[in-house]
Structure formats: C-alpha cells, structure tokens
Amino acid sequence: MGEPSPASESSAVRELVEAIGSDFAEFDPPPRRTAADGPLGWPGYADQRARAHDRTDTGESVLCGRARLGGREAVLIAFDFAFLGGSVGEEAGARVVGAFARARELRLPVISLVASGGSRMQEGIRALQQLQAITRACLLAGQDGIPHITVLRDPTTGGMWAALGAAADVVLAAPGARVSFGGARVRSAGEDGDDFRAEGKFADGQVDRIVEESALPEVLAELVALLHPDRSGPEAAPVPAALGARTPPETGMRAVERARAAERPRARDYLDAHFSTRFEISGDRAGGRDEGMLCGFGEHDGRVTAFAAQTGTANTPAGFRTAARLIRLADRLGLPVLTLVDTPGAANDAAAERGGVGPAIAEVFGAVAAARVPVTTLVIGEGGSGGALALAAPEDTWVTADAYFAVIAPESAAAILKRAPAEVPRLADHLKLRPQDLVELGFARGIVR
Structure with missing residues (x-):
C-alpha cells in the first residue's frame, strides 16, 4: 500500500486545505459502490477502513471540494496519507473522477495535493483500474481547457504519481518529498537518493518548482489567477518594447x-x-x-x-x-x-x-x-x-x-x-x-x- 505513514499526517490534511484556500466546501461523495470488505472480500478490510475513519476526519483517502484562493476559486483534491497510506480504491477513485467532472462543470482549475502509496491492494484489479479512470478524467478536463496544478507531497509513489501527478500541467513538490513510481518497500534493495526525491525530479525536468508548505497558499493563488479558465478568446500578445539600441546597424x-x-x-x-x-x-x-x-x-x-x-x-x-x-x-x-x-x-x-x-x-x-x-x-x-x-x-x-x-x-x-x-x-x-x-x-x- 505504499510508504510508512509520517507521524504527524493524521490530522494535517484538512488543516492544509484550509490553509491553502478559504471557504472550503466539501463535495458530497458519490454513492458507495462496493461492499464494506471490498470487491475481493479481503479479510479484515472492513475493520481497517473503520479504524482509518476513526483516525482521520475523512471518510476516504481523498478530500474533494472547492475553495477560494486569493480572488479566485479552484477545486481541491487532497490525499490523506493517514487513511490507508493515501491509497486509491474504487471509492477514492470515484471521488477524484467526480472532482474533475465538477471542475469542468464549474469552469474552475484543479489543484491536487498528492500523498499516496498508490493503488489499494485490498481491492486488487478494481483498484488498479482507477488509474485509467483518473487518467481519462484528467484528459477530459484538459481538453475542456481546465488547468491542473499538482503538489507532490511526501510520499507520492505508484499510480498516483503516474496517473495524476505526472499528468498535471504544472507540477510543484514539497522539499525532500519521496517521489517515485516504485515505493521503497518494492524497489531494488539499496536504491535511494535524490533520484527518488523531489529534488532529483526537479533536476531531471519532471517537476516545475520545489515549494515550501508555508509558501503554497501564495504560489497556488498566483497560479490560479494566471491560469483561471474564464477569460475571453485570446488576442495576440503585445510586442515588448525594445530595451537596447535605437537605430539599426549599418553593416x-x-x-x-x-x-x-x-x-x-x-x-x-x-x-x-x-x-x-x-x-x-x-x-x-x-x-x-x-x-x-x-x-x-x-x-x-x-x-x-x-x-x-x-x-x-x-x-x-x-x-x-x-x-x-x-x-x-x-x-x-x-x-x-x-x-x-x-x-x-x-x-x-x-x-x-x-x-x-x-x-x-x-x-x-x-x-x-x-x-x-x-x-x-x-x-x-x-x-x-x-x-x-x-x-x-x-x-x-x-x-x-x-x-x-x-x-x-x-x-x-x-x-x-x-x-x-x-x-x-x-x-x-x-x-x-x-x-x-x-x-x-x-x-x-x-x-x-
């Protein structure tokens, strides 16, 4: 299910969302589609979910809603790593897909705050299929001119890096965040270092900027203001004024x-x-x-x-x-x-x-x-x-x-x-x-x- 949970994560997600945007309003979750013990009937899965619910203030590994950032609104998708490692099964996948659909309907940018170990193994192939559904939701939003900004938090591994984070238009990352397709428990022994961290992803051109959490509200508000999809048709960009020589050269x-x-x-x-x-x-x-x-x-x-x-x-x-x-x-x-x-x-x-x-x-x-x-x-x-x-x-x-x-x-x-x-x-x-x-x-x- 991914990386070990950071000790302070259990109560941090809603606080992070409320710090980034004001007037956060959570979307109603889609109707539950699977039994409590999941599509595989995994032993003890229902109890795992119940304990995760008791530990957190979210009913699933993702929290979705809309909030105001500066003078603009955006749709927020925030992963709670304390809920089964931020893993994605059918219910979490449906929430993410639904959030992108709401963004298209409301003509709002999407901000995904990712901290996930990947697909939820207790739901097997039905969980893995969510990568296809999420990818399609991202694609449809992009085709409608809806920008997607992602923040890679610690850790972001597996399918949510490949299907959600890496697919975003602008990719931000927390300093030192573990970012990789294979988590530490499943990749080759001894493989570590910056190649598996946000800094390595930035050096390799896979991340646009490393941003401290304290700077996220300002940076995200700036991006939402620049990329908000409510402008009229584009006019040609004005030509900048010349800053150098005033007369053409003779030769x-x-x-x-x-x-x-x-x-x-x-x-x-x-x-x-x-x-x-x-x-x-x-x-x-x-x-x-x-x-x-x-x-x-x-x-x-x-x-x-x-x-x-x-x-x-x-x-x-x-x-x-x-x-x-x-x-x-x-x-x-x-x-x-x-x-x-x-x-x-x-x-x-x-x-x-x-x-x-x-x-x-x-x-x-x-x-x-x-x-x-x-x-x-x-x-x-x-x-x-x-x-x-x-x-x-x-x-x-x-x-x-x-x-x-x-x-x-x-x-x-x-x-x-x-x-x-x-x-x-x-x-x-x-x-x-x-x-x-x-x-x-x-x-x-x-x-x-």
Whole structure:
C-alpha cells in the first residue's frame, strides 16, 4: 500500500486545505459502490477502513471540494496519507473522477495535493483500474481547457504519481518529498537518493518548482489567477518594447557584433520589463532541463500570456521540448504565446545528438504550426538558423535594432565556402541578416524601436 505513514499526517490534511484556500466546501461523495470488505472480500478490510475513519476526519483517502484562493476559486483534491497510506480504491477513485467532472462543470482549475502509496491492494484489479479512470478524467478536463496544478507531497509513489501527478500541467513538490513510481518497500534493495526525491525530479525536468508548505497558499493563488479558465478568446500578445539600441546597424557584421555584445539586454530583462507578474515552468518532463530556455506565464496590462524565451545560449533538446510543452499547453488553455528569440543556434555536440536535438526542434516547429492561439515573436539578439527559427511565428515576427537572423553565422559560412577570415564581414553583408534586411525580405513585420 505504499510508504510508512509520517507521524504527524493524521490530522494535517484538512488543516492544509484550509490553509491553502478559504471557504472550503466539501463535495458530497458519490454513492458507495462496493461492499464494506471490498470487491475481493479481503479479510479484515472492513475493520481497517473503520479504524482509518476513526483516525482521520475523512471518510476516504481523498478530500474533494472547492475553495477560494486569493480572488479566485479552484477545486481541491487532497490525499490523506493517514487513511490507508493515501491509497486509491474504487471509492477514492470515484471521488477524484467526480472532482474533475465538477471542475469542468464549474469552469474552475484543479489543484491536487498528492500523498499516496498508490493503488489499494485490498481491492486488487478494481483498484488498479482507477488509474485509467483518473487518467481519462484528467484528459477530459484538459481538453475542456481546465488547468491542473499538482503538489507532490511526501510520499507520492505508484499510480498516483503516474496517473495524476505526472499528468498535471504544472507540477510543484514539497522539499525532500519521496517521489517515485516504485515505493521503497518494492524497489531494488539499496536504491535511494535524490533520484527518488523531489529534488532529483526537479533536476531531471519532471517537476516545475520545489515549494515550501508555508509558501503554497501564495504560489497556488498566483497560479490560479494566471491560469483561471474564464477569460475571453485570446488576442495576440503585445510586442515588448525594445530595451537596447535605437537605430539599426549599418553593416551586417555590425549587426552580429551588437547581438553578441555582453551588455545587450537579455531575455530576463525583457520579461522583467514586460510582465507585472510571472510564473516559470521548468523541464521537459522527459529527464532534462535547460536554463537557457525560460518558459512560463505572465500578466501584462491585465492579460495573461504564455512565454518561451531563449537566453542567448545554444539550446539543448530539453530546452526545445520544454518550449514545445509550453506552446501546446498554452494552446489547450487558450492563451496567446510570446516567444523571444536569442540563440547562436541549437546545441550540436554529441550529447545533443544523443538526446535527439533534431526531433526536439521538430516538436517546436510542430507546436507553433499547430497552435490555434496567436503566436508573436520578438528577436532580441542572435537568430541562429533552425534553432532560432523554430520559435519564430511565421506571420508575426518582429526584431529589435540590436538583433540579426541568418541561415548560418558568417564565420560558418566562410568555413563552408573555404574563404579567409578577412572575408567574414563581406559574407555578413551578403547574408542580409540586419534587422532592416529582415523587414525588406518579408521575414519580420518591423523593427521595434
């Protein structure tokens, strides 16, 4: 049934729910569908359930209802580990599925506070089947534009990590929380460490942020405000104001030098200036993070925009997959997308090739092409070939005066053509990579002053 119960868990769940949201109103549980001793007639199961009920103030391993977080409401699903290890059988599964259905009906975000050892062994295959039902409930909510935010508490293992936690749009985790598909009692002897903790999951791109419990109310209220699904149809994201040079460069080589200058404004400068508040997500959910790709959601003049911003480095496969994840999520939630382009090109070392940099770039091209929401792009620095073009909006790309965009860097062009280094500036002119050239060639709509 999962991990040993933390000593202080028995009375903590309702307190946690009430600390996170005010005016919590519990949903009526669905009608009981199984006998007291469960579908398997497990010896002593009815007594186990009765004792768990006496120990806790919940009638099952999950507590579901709606609450107010800041100025918005959300549906809360909170697991009580003191109730049979937070395990999920038919009744708990029905509560979770019902909560997602209510969220769709009420048009409210879902917050799941997970602490579970997985499927309840006393109910056998009928418990295991709940993973399919919960997965479908999450999927249907997502298709309806309902965001799902999860908090991985200690411990989160087995099916509730795979079917609920890992499927969420935004994944938060408590410091030190045990998070793994196999619990400590069932995995290979000696296997432990950060790979099975929240910190390891963050490093591997499976968790967006580690959040202290005391900070959860504020962080969750911020997320609910940004992702609440009650906005009107998306308008194109406004183009941020330029922060650097005011006049275009005279030569192609000067454009390259400006874009490469260390003192030029970078993505964080633009995000800080453009958004009054923002929340960053992290990781590709497949084992990697790239700090050179900043993704998340921000508010500008009362409207929420999703953003994917390159920071001037050569992006790795994890960075491109994170950007694709962000764009697909924004499309599902009906949020416009802003991309900031600034990279000398995609990483091209052996590690990037092993990690699938080509398919990862293809994911971004595909996400932009398939997006039903408007995508707006501002080139703020280097526009290095396909690694930069993947994030560029085909019909709404703008450029700053200290940026360039090229099919290939002029130095690389010289190497391919077997030209002397002295000819690099002339090749930069031939490539027509200056901001004004990009406008003249129809790639950019204009230069942002």
